[in-house]
Amino acid sequence: MTHPGQTSLMSQRNIEQSAALVEAQPVVARQSRRPSPVVWLMLGILVLLALAVIFVLPGVVEEYELPFTPRTATETVPVAPVTTSSLPAISPFEEAQRARQRAEAQDVLASLLERQNALVALNVESWAQSEYAAAVESARLGDEAYRSQQFDEAAAHYRRTDSALQALQESLPQGYQDAMAAGAAALQAGDATQALESFRLALLMSPADDDAQAGLARAENLPQVLALMDEASSLSASGELQEARSRLEQALAVDPEHPQARRQLDELTARIADNAFTAVMSQGFAALQEGSADDAIAAFERALSMRPDSREARAAIDQTRDQLDVSQISRHRSSAEAYEAQENWASAVAEYDAVLAIDPNLVFAVEGRDHAARRQQLDTLLQQAIDQPQRLADEAVHAQALQVYYTGAQLAEPGPRLQQQLAQLEQLLLAAQVPVDVQLISDNATEVTVYQVGVLGQFERHTLSLTPGRYVAVGTRPGYRDVREEFVVGLDGSSTPVTISCTEAVAVNGR
Numbered sequence: 001m002t003h004p005g006q007t008s009l010m011s012q013r014n015i016e017q018s019a020a021l022v023e024a025q026p027v028v029a030r031q032s033r034r035p036s037p038v039v040w041l042m043l044g045i046l047v048l049l050a051l052a053v054i055f056v057l058p059g060v061v062e063e064y065e066l067p068f069t070p071r072t073a074t075e076t077v078p079v080a081p082v083t084t085s086s087l088p089a090i091s092p093f094e095e096a097q098r099a100r101q102r103a104e105a106q107d108v109l110a111s112l113l114e115r116q117n118a119l120v121a122l123n124v125e126s127w128a129q130s131e132y133a134a135a136v137e138s139a140r141l142g143d144e145a146y147r148s149q150q151f152d153e154a155a156a157h158y159r160r161t162d163s164a165l166q167a168l169q170e171s172l173p174q175g176y177q178d179a180m181a182a183g184a185a186a187l188q189a190g191d192a193t194q195a196l197e198s199f200r201l202a203l204l205m206s207p208a209d210d211d212a213q214a215g216l217a218r219a220e221n222l223p224q225v226l227a228l229m230d231e232a233s234s235l236s237a238s239g240e241l242q243e244a245r246s247r248l249e250q251a252l253a254v255d256p257e258h259p260q261a262r263r264q265l266d267e268l269t270a271r272i273a274d275n276a277f278t279a280v281m282s283q284g285f286a287a288l289q290e291g292s293a294d295d296a297i298a299a300f301e302r303a304l305s306m307r308p309d310s311r312e313a314r315a316a317i318d319q320t321r322d323q324l325d326v327s328q329i330s331r332h333r334s335s336a337e338a339y340e341a342q343e344n345w346a347s348a349v350a351e352y353d354a355v356l357a358i359d360p361n362l363v364f365a366v367e368g369r370d371h372a373a374r375r376q377q378l379d380t381l382l383q384q385a386i387d388q389p390q391r392l393a394d395e396a397v398h399a400q401a402l403q404v405y406y407t408g409a410q411l412a413e414p415g416p417r418l419q420q421q422l423a424q425l426e427q428l429l430l431a432a433q434v435p436v437d438v439q440l441i442s443d444n445a446t447e448v449t450v451y452q453v454g455v456l457g458q459f460e461r462h463t464l465s466l467t468p469g470r471y472v473a474v475g476t477r478p479g480y481r482d483v484r485e486e487f488v489v490g491l492d493g494s495s496t497p498v499t500i501s502c503t504e505a506v507a508v509n510g511r
Contacts (some may be wrong), residue, residue: 101151115165135164195219344375392432393469477502
């Protein structure tokens, strides 16, 4: 908003500049040509306006207040009557200079007024009272000089005021930082009064600042936080740790950023955790003393989960597992030896594998597993040969079964199961080499071939002497569909006649 005095002075400046222009115009005109009567008339009017500005306007300006110099409603300023005969004659050039000086003073005045308004909005008298008062005093001196039309002096005072106000504006960031730092220190020291004062001052300098508002809120809540912290200290001293932690959590709910409350809560939480860890470790050692290794390990593992970097819990687990491993190894070894005596080689291998999973370097387990695995393989091969005797008709299978038989027969102290398997396989191997007569029946028109034997040709009856096993006979005849017959020669010496005849005619050329 422009001050009334400032508006009048600016208008005076414009009129005086117009008058100066008018005074200068005739000189230029006479150098070129004689002006017309109209021009003389206009010049006369402008001269009258300039005289009005010079002699009348200053009296009018006195009726208005200049900035920084408030005047009471009852105050009156005596105005001496102005007459044209009492004023010294002022040349147009001097008047132009005075108008320029007045304009300069008004420009500086406009700047300082803008700064003053901004600082007043920030409650400058609350945080820079003496500096602001000195600036106002300098402006007042400028006002006095302005009234006496000493515009250069007025401008100088206004510049000093403007510079002082500018310095106050530039000091705002540092002042804000100092106030915030003082507030933070007061919070740290538990001084609620000082904290409130500092953050309120910071808000005066920066009303919309979030950090200052948050600091003020913390300062307002500080008494409640300190009271809860005192309660927590008393409860902790009496051993009521959970209640003490609850009070500290309440304090941090009020002020989550309070460093002492946070530190106190962390220390108390660590203390509670230490007590819980110690209790669980004690449970583990008690279980170990009672001979319950599994329960002990479970307790020690709970303790390790509570404190993953605990060497004590890790050492307790290792010690307990060593004891448990010894017990388990002994149990698996006994089971393996029992399975070996029963010739249950698959179960024996599983027991040795369990031992090696605990300690892969135990010699008895390595050697025992190797022996049990070889006996398991022999047992499997023997049983396959016994369960599938027809395969013994194949020379390769027969040779392999015979090798398996000799391997088992060479073992020292064979068990009952192995002896029984060897006896059964021996009978099957012998029976597989005894030929059996097989009767083949045909129609004397079918060409008969028996795989593994050869082409037999056409016949009505034919006898073959075949060793036990599985055979395939094929019959062919021109104009008839081929036939295929599979038959088995048993190890018991019995056989069933096999009929091979092509009886299904095949149509030729649609007939």
